[in-house]
């Protein structure tokens with residue numbers, strides 16, 4: 001395996017991850033599953049309209065995903081990324097499109113979950129946030145402990161604004177390296193981060209099972225599974 005890069009602690013690293021990094025933890029990706037989320041069409045379970053139409057059905061779906069997650073563990077790819085945070089410390093930035101919480105479970109501290117989290121929900125009325133573990137999931141539609149409102153999963157649904165975009169844009173303009181792992185590069189705005197970082201002069205590196213849609217902006221591409229490739233590459237990059 002070859003790489004032309006050697007990282008220095010005073011440089012900045014920005015990592016964007018997608019569903020592919022969690023594939024080896026047993027979580028199915030979207031594109032590998034015809035764009036479905038565990039056999040559901042996104043408009044059935046991942047839009048504000050779906051929640052308005054049938055909140056009980058939407059909640060059932062997210063409770064199932066949450067209990068499935070409890071069995072999933074971070075894999076070698078997640079742990080390799082944790083090593084990069086230890087190396088770069090304040091110069092490390094990790095943004096994930098995943099809602100599975102596996103980067104946090106691997107020990108990463110600075111993680112921006114731009115599409116929300118399957119471990120959290122919030123009140124549709126007073127906006128109080130809760131962890132799933134702190135609410136009564138036996139209710140069909142869990143209620144807020146503060147007011148009479150309904151809780152909803154803290155997932156950025158289609159048609160909603162991803163989290164942390166201002167912060168992400170600031171960091172993108174100052175990064176030395178942009179590493180993108182396990183994402184098909186088709187869902188915006190995340191798909192354009194690679195282009196933005198490159199246009200500000202970052203070196204760009206990609207790791208993916210297949211070439212992503214925005215391949216033309218990647219300087220160094222490693223084709224394969226992130227759980228295999230990342231540990232080896234990280235030891236070359238920071239040795």
Ligand code: APR
Pocket residue numbers: 017018019020021023024029030031032097098115181182183184185186187207208209210211212224225226227
């Ligand atoms: N290692 C590396 N890459 C992998 C692996 C693996 N073990 N397994 C699969 N991949 C690659 C696939 O080849 C694919 O290109 O990961 C990519 C996963 O792509 P998607 O399923 O499209 O996931 P992602 O890019 O994260 O989707 C973005 O779309 O539906 C929405 O909001 C959802 O956050 C999600 C967004």
